[in-house]
Amino acid sequence: MSARWHLSLIGMGMGSPAHLTRQGEQALRxxxxxxxxxxxxxxxxxxxxxxxxxxxxxxxFDTDAGGGLRVARYAVPARNGADAADTPRYLDGVRHxxxxxxxxxxxxxxxxxxxxxxxxxxxxGDPALFxxxxxxxxxxxxxxxxxxxxxxxxxxxxxxxxxxAVPLNELASPVLITTGRRLRQQGCPPxxxxxxxxxxxxxxxxxxxxxxAWHIWWGAYLGLPQQTLDSxxxxxxxxxxxxxxxxxxxxHGWILDIYLLKRCGADDY
Numbered sequence: 001m002s003a004r005w006h007l008s009l010i011g012m013g014m015g016s017p018a019h020l021t022r023q024g025e026q027a028l029r030x031x032x033x034x035x036x037x038x039x040x041x042x043x044x045x046x047x048x049x050x051x052x053x054x055x056x057x058x059x060x061f062d063t064d065a066g067g068g069l070r071v072a073r074y075a076v077p078a079r080n081g082a083d084a085a086d087t088p089r090y091l092d093g094v095r096h097x098x099x100x101x102x103x104x105x106x107x108x109x110x111x112x113x114x115x116x117x118x119x120x121x122x123x124x125g126d127p128a129l130f131x132x133x134x135x136x137x138x139x140x141x142x143x144x145x146x147x148x149x150x151x152x153x154x155x156x157x158x159x160x161x162x163x164x165a166v167p168l169n170e171l172a173s174p175v176l177i178t179t180g181r182r183l184r185q186q187g188c189p190p191x192x193x194x195x196x197x198x199x200x201x202x203x204x205x206x207x208x209x210x211x212x213a214w215h216i217w218w219g220a221y222l223g224l225p226q227q228t229l230d231s232x233x234x235x236x237x238x239x240x241x242x243x244x245x246x247x248x249x250x251x252h253g254w255i256l257d258i259y260l261l262k263r264c265g266a267d268d269y
Contacts, residue, residue, distance in 0.1 A: 003116035004145045005109050009133045011153015012122045014256070015049040016223035017056040019154045027151045028057045031069055033112050033119040035105060038073045043254045047073070049224070050122045072112045074104045098132055102139030109144060116145075124256065126155040130179070130198050156258040157196055159222035163229055166217055168260065169194055175260075180204035194262040203242045205261060211235040215264055220248055220257035233264065 008027045013019020020028075028034075034054065036047055051071070054061050060068030077100040080093025109119055123133050127150050137148050157177070161168050169175040176192045180200025184207045188195055197204060208214060214234040218241045221227050228248060230241050241259075249255045 002145065003114065004147065005113060005116050006118045006147045006149065007105075007109075007137055007140070008118070008120035008149040008151060009123050009127045009137060010120055010151045011126045011155075012050070012053055012124060013154035014125065014156060014159050014221070014223040015053060017053050019159070019223050020053060020057065021151070021153065024151050024153060025057050027120060027149065028054070030118055031058075031120045032117045033109075034061070034069060034071045035108050035119060035121045036071050036073045037076045037121075039076045045252060045254055053122065070112060072108045074108050077101065077104065094132075098136050099139060102136045102143075105136060106140045106143045109140070123153065124156075126153045128152065129155050129157070129177075154223075156198060156222060156256070160196075160217065160219045160258050160260060163219050163222055163227070164217045164231055164260075166231075166260065168196060170262070183207060188261075194260065196258065196260050198258050200257070200259075203238070203245065205234060205238055205259065206242070208234070208261075211238055213264055214261050216241070216259055216261050218257065218259040220245065220255055221252075222256075222258070226252065234261065 008031065010024050010027050011021070012024065036050060039046060054071070058069045061071055077097065079097045113119060121133060123131055125131065127133050134148075134150065137146070140146055141148065157168060170193055173193045176189070176195040178195055178197060180197055180202065181204070183195070183197055183200070183204040188208065205214075205216060211234040215232070216234045216237050217231040218237070219227065219229050226248070228244060230237055230244065245255060245257065
């Protein structure tokens with residue numbers, strides 16, 4: 001019988017065990033192998049957060065061998081440093097990066113489960129929202145006979161709205177979900193009353209032409225012990241957030257944050 005693999009992409013929320021759904025717990029309990037990304041010493045805390053969550057659900061895991069659940073680390077390949085403003089080159093670099101990640105996943109599956117079996121990857125937030133794990137898995141499926149399972153998780157958007165007790169959208173109004181790169185390059189369309197900004201490597205809100213027109217709700221490390229929140233008129237809160245963000249990154253070596261912006265004067269914060 002030829003080998004077949006089952007791969008679960010498990011949304012883990014923001015890393016807190018409390019964010020893992022019952023479905024996520026069940027998927028973790030079925031795994032024989034967990035693929036753990038290694039981004040180097042400066043981001044070792046990201047791997048540690050995954051292992052802490054794993055410890056809460058599968059204390060039988062073994063990072064070497066012999067445990068009920070094996071954990072296989074794989075080196076995350078370097079990404080093309082193309083300027084994000086050069087969209088075609090940037091996207092081409094991301095696609096090549098996804099190809100390299102797919103090769104790393106496929107090799108780990110072959111090495112660790114040579115006869116097939118159940119493997120999984122813990123995905124920050126929800127696998128469907130600003131995450132490329134499904135694209136990577138589709139590439140793996142071109143090389144290996146693969147059955148894919150996607151387990152939804154609590155997204156950063158949900159965690160942010162809950163932490164601040166604020167709805168994402170106004171009554172009968174839309175909310176635009178975008179990235180820091182897009183906000184810096186294109187700004188905010190004039191007819192958008194609210195926008196949620198993800199994957200911001202800096203403080204793209206500083207590019208908005210009129211900070212007096214916006215209110216911001218910001219959160220970092222949502223759901224974790226080091227959770228940090230701030231909110232207020234952008235003209236006042238923006239500089240505070242920029243300083244806090246820099247200090248937190250220096251203190252922890254990494255940062256995961258997100259923010260919601262609404263135009264001032266909205267009826268219902």
